[in-house]
Amino acid sequence: MKKFDGGAEATLYETTFEGKPALAKKRAPKNYRHPQLDERLRSRRTRQEAKILRAAKPEANVPELYGETKYELIESRVDGVLLRKRLEKKGGATECCEAGRQLGLLHGAGIVHGDYSTSNVLVGRKVTVIDFGLGSFSNELEKRAEDILLFKKSLQAREDELFPSFAEGYATAMDKKEAQGVLERANVIISRARYAQR
Amino acid sequence: MKKLVLGIESTAHTIGVALVSQTGKTVSQEKTRVLSNELAKYPSSKAGFIPRKLADHHAEHYATLLKQALEKAGVDAREIDAIAFSQGPGIGHSLRVGYMAAKSAAQLLDKPLVPVNHTIAHVEAGKWATGAIDPLTVYVSGGNTQILALEKSGGAYRYRVYGETLDVGIGNFLDNAGRLLELDPPDAVGVMLAAKQYHEKELVDLPYTVKGVDLAFSGLLSAIKRSTADHNALAYAAQENAYAMLVEAAERCLCHTNKKQVMLVGGVAQNPRLQEMFASMCDEHGTTLKAVPTAYAGDNGAMIAVTGVKMLASGTEWKSTEPNQGLRIDGQEFKWND
Numbered sequence: 001m002k003k004f005d006g007g008a009e010a011t012l013y014e015t016t017f018e019g020k021p022a023l024a025k026k027r028a029p030k031n032y033r034h035p036q037l038d039e040r041l042r043s044r045r046t047r048q049e050a051k052i053l054r055a056a057k058p059e060a061n062v063p064e065l066y067g068e069t070k071y072e073l074i075e076s077r078v079d080g081v082l083l084r085k086r087l088e089k090k091g092g093a094t095e096c097c098e099a100g101r102q103l104g105l106l107h108g109a110g111i112v113h114g115d116y117s118t119s120n121v122l123v124g125r126k127v128t129v130i131d132f133g134l135g136s137f138s139n140e141l142e143k144r145a146e147d148i149l150l151f152k153k154s155l156q157a158r159e160d161e162l163f164p165s166f167a168e169g170y171a172t173a174m175d176k177k178e179a180q181g182v183l184e185r186a187n188v189i190i191s192r193a194r195y196a197q198r
Numbered sequence: 199m200k201k202l203v204l205g206i207e208s209t210a211h212t213i214g215v216a217l218v219s220q221t222g223k224t225v226s227q228e229k230t231r232v233l234s235n236e237l238a239k240y241p242s243s244k245a246g247f248i249p250r251k252l253a254d255h256h257a258e259h260y261a262t263l264l265k266q267a268l269e270k271a272g273v274d275a276r277e278i279d280a281i282a283f284s285q286g287p288g289i290g291h292s293l294r295v296g297y298m299a300a301k302s303a304a305q306l307l308d309k310p311l312v313p314v315n316h317t318i319a320h321v322e323a324g325k326w327a328t329g330a331i332d333p334l335t336v337y338v339s340g341g342n343t344q345i346l347a348l349e350k351s352g353g354a355y356r357y358r359v360y361g362e363t364l365d366v367g368i369g370n371f372l373d374n375a376g377r378l379l380e381l382d383p384p385d386a387v388g389v390m391l392a393a394k395q396y397h398e399k400e401l402v403d404l405p406y407t408v409k410g411v412d413l414a415f416s417g418l419l420s421a422i423k424r425s426t427a428d429h430n431a432l433a434y435a436a437q438e439n440a441y442a443m444l445v446e447a448a449e450r451c452l453c454h455t456n457k458k459q460v461m462l463v464g465g466v467a468q469n470p471r472l473q474e475m476f477a478s479m480c481d482e483h484g485t486t487l488k489a490v491p492t493a494y495a496g497d498n499g500a501m502i503a504v505t506g507v508k509m510l511a512s513g514t515e516w517k518s519t520e521p522n523q524g525l526r527i528d529g530q531e532f533k534w535n536d
Contacts (some may be wrong), residue, residue, distance in 0.1 A: 007453055008449045030446075030479070030482075031482070032474075032475040033445075034399075034438045036400070039307075102520070115450070116410070117411075117452050118454075119453065134408065153359075153411070156349060157349050157358075166257060
């Protein structure tokens with residue numbers, strides 16, 4: 001199989017499923033981890049990601065799940081560039097706004113991503129959210145706020161410029177007051193960090 | 199022109215005094231030389247740190263360390279060109295001792311006082327000692343656990359914190375685990391020794407908390423408190439989980455930032471198991487691992503002096519010389535880009 005892309009956690013290979021272009025997402029063993037811990041994390045995360053993809057599909061733009069084994073998922077191939085790459089060029093406010101809206105839709109469906117960064121948002125014909133390995137089912141304010149914060153940090157030097165668009169998009173996907181609550185909690189988490197500016 | 203800089207470190211358990219000489223404008227192994235690097239460490243106990251006693255300890259040892267540093271360097275105090283000290287972050291009481299010492303030396307000798315950010319000093323001294331260039335830095339000590347890299351914003355450079363602990367530092371977590379399990383010594387070293395005693399290699403199932411690029415250790419600590427498993431087995435699992443969490447977060451930052459080098463600094467950087475795990479991860483990504491040598495891993499005066507030299511040589515400016523317990527790394531701008 002041809003390697004499609006490699007992230008920190010898994011490697012994607014090109015494949016087909018019933019004639020349709022698909023990707024095989026493999027969680028390869030990590031030699032640095034204790035084998036038991038490694039096995040536990042890889043199988044738990046693969047199972048969790050499958051569950052979340054199924055639940056998220058009707059609510060937001062995510063890849064379609066075709067099949068799963070213990071350490072591997074087969075999912076629809078979504079073409080596009082990572083938002084991180086897109087932001088290396090000027091502009092990108094529209095894409096960030098849509099990334100915010102997609103996160104709002106996921107949160108509204110009771111799903112938190114767990115690693116919502118510009119490396120996990122694909123920009124193609126649509127803006128698609130990928131990589132749910134650290135995701136969970138939760139409506140907790142704290143977990144939602146953590147998603148917001150991870151995204152904010154991943155904007156790196158363009159945080160001040162682009163975060164407002166993201167927040168705006170987020171608020172369009174759910175109740176205004178509810179969205180405001182999450183954004184406020186994100187600020188509380190920042191102030192809780194060690195040696196934060198208070 | 200040759201410059202002589204005195205460095206004073208006193209943010210936490212260590213009081214350190216060092217003399218560094220500098221020729222030319224850039225900081226490097228050839229041009230920047232550590233002439234002496236003396237320190238005294240407040241011993242660990244079951245009670246942890248008592249800030250007032252910590253300050254007493256530092257005040258008691260400072261004069262002797264200064265004398266030793268001057269003697270070893272073979273210089274006279276009047277030859278000193280600038281005094282660099284740790285401005286923060288750290289424990290208020292002990293920061294004050296270093297500040298008072300530095301301020302009085304600066305006034306007595308009529309030389310400039312250079313406030314150094316302790317976190318940045320770990321990174322800069324690490325780069326100086328290992329020759330790393332623009333690395334992704336993993337700073338691991340008792341009170342700190344941060345994944346950092348230099349970034350250009352506007353016309354200046356600043357460090358960005360990519361990932362960090364959301365509760366305690368990794369060293370603090372290991373110290374607490376050592377105390378809970380009543381190991382000897384009751385700290386991170388005790389955990390390391392107990393883990394070595396455990397030969398079964400069967401891993402107790404403990405929480406593993408990675409939030410994207412951030413970490414949390416409190417769940418792990420509570421689980422250790424509740425567990426009835428063998429103490430050596432728990433020490434082993436505590437280390438395995440905590441280090442794997444850190445490597446995973448760093449790996450994610452590495453893929454996000456595309457840096458070509460990873461540098462380990464701080465007191466915990468010396469742990470052989472941690473280095474082994476990082477080496478394995480870096481290998482997989484075709485990245486070079488640089489680990490700070492023992493002499494500059496824990497808190498020390500030389501790292502403060504080396505950073506002071508770099509600030510002076512680059513013309514970096516500062517607003518205040520007052521100590522600051524909550525000083526962060528990401529607020530300050532620099533004129534260097536390596």
